[in-house]
Amino acid sequence: STLHSFLQALPKCEHHVHIEGTLTPEMLFSLAAKNGIELPSDDPAFASPSSLRLRYQKFTSLDDFLRYFFIGFEVLLTTSDFEVLTYEHLKNAYSQTVRHTEVFFDPQVHIARGVSYQTMLSGMNTARERAARDFPQMSVAFIPCLVRHLPASSAHDLASEILSHGHLEDATLVGFGISSTEAGRHPSLYSSVYATLRQAGVENLTAHYGEEGPSEYVAAAISDLGVKRIDHGRRAIEDPSLVRRLVDAKVMLTVCPISNVVLRGVQEIKDLPIRQFLDSGVRFSINSDDPAYFGGSLLDNYCTIQEAFDLSMPDWKVIVRNSVEGSWCSDDRKMDLM
Ligand code: HPA
Ligand code: ZN
Numbered sequence: 001s002t003l004h005s006f007l008q009a010l011p012k013c014e015h016h017v018h019i020e021g022t023l024t025p026e027m028l029f030s031l032a033a034k035n036g037i038e039l040p041s042d043d044p045a046f047a048s049p050s051s052l053r054l055r056y057q058k059f060t061s062l063d064d065f066l067r068y069f070f071i072g073f074e075v076l077l078t079t080s081d082f083e084v085l086t087y088e089h090l091k092n093a094y095s096q097t098v099r100h101t102e103v104f105f106d107p108q109v110h111i112a113r114g115v116s117y118q119t120m121l122s123g124m125n126t127a128r129e130r131a132a133r134d135f136p137q138m139s140v141a142f143i144p145c146l147v148r149h150l151p152a153s154s155a156h157d158l159a160s161e162i163l164s165h166g167h168l169e170d171a172t173l174v175g176f177g178i179s180s181t182e183a184g185r186h187p188s189l190y191s192s193v194y195a196t197l198r199q200a201g202v203e204n205l206t207a208h209y210g211e212e213g214p215s216e217y218v219a220a221a222i223s224d225l226g227v228k229r230i231d232h233g234r235r236a237i238e239d240p241s242l243v244r245r246l247v248d249a250k251v252m253l254t255v256c257p258i259s260n261v262v263l264r265g266v267q268e269i270k271d272l273p274i275r276q277f278l279d280s281g282v283r284f285s286i287n288s289d290d291p292a293y294f295g296g297s298l299l300d301n302y303c304t305i306q307e308a309f310d311l312s313m314p315d316w317k318v319i320v321r322n323s324v325e326g327s328w329c330s331d332d333r334k335m336d337l338m
Helices: 002-009 025-035 049-056 062-073 079-095 107-112 117-134 152-164 187-199 215-225 234-238 240-248 257-262 274-280 298-309 313-325 331-337
Strands: 012-018 098-105 139-147 177-179 229-232 252-255 283-286
Touching (some): 002 298, 025 079, 079 117, 098 331, 274 298, 313 331
Parallel strands (some): 012 098
16 A cells, blocks of 8 residues: 555664564574574474464463563574674664664673673674665664563673673663563662663663553653653553653653554554554654564554554654654764654
């Protein structure tokens, strides 16, 4: 349709995609074979890439997904593994007219299984340099994500390690986030690690909240962690005073429509508060989260929003402008993207 062509050609900024979430079942199996990694033999889903893909269509919750997501990490061992994964993702993003992308990665989990921060980052940076040559119209940045299923002390250790690696001097690392399981992980648990980051001069802070957890977590992430963005933030709509606060503070939500349906946060796309966010002036961008697990590209996420909400051209202008303004890139780059 013409809208599909319009959305395909639309210059896009993505702020919420996990590099490990771009690992397809086929890549997972081929890297496991190459690296001699045994996949779980007690789970019939790991019989083949196609049975694994079928299992991905039956996720029951965020935690059910995360069990598979973190198994996928185990096949990534070398710099080259991270390079191939990242380059494939960037090529794919470029084919969808992505002009700026900020990619999450979970260093704590890789370090915990013996893969160093340097291994990961050098593979990702090689991919970024190749992409800069092959796709010069696209800017690429990385955002390390802390994880909530490991102890808060482990988050502290990672933050210190990254700061000691010169996070602040590395222009490709543009912020800091936190993800993984949400239930029972109140933001106050992480206020000291976020305070450490702020004191070290890291200004661009975000956090996954309001995906499964209550609006109160979103409010607390702003108050206790000092975040400028919220990843997901879907449930913020349940608190009108929080909605006003998001508007006033220009906090951008990185909404992931297909992810929310696959992980059963909502029954269908129509249940997302997209119209309310637009009408009340809440800034948001549209994102794919973990496209290899949820079965939808970034463009699919744009198209499904269009189909569910029948947005107008002015609506799309607002979405595009907010996702450029909410990007963590230079003002000059934002001018190029407008
Ligand atoms: N939520 C929490 N943790 C995650 C997600 C998510 O959507 N994707 C990858 N890790
Ligand atoms: Zn996410």
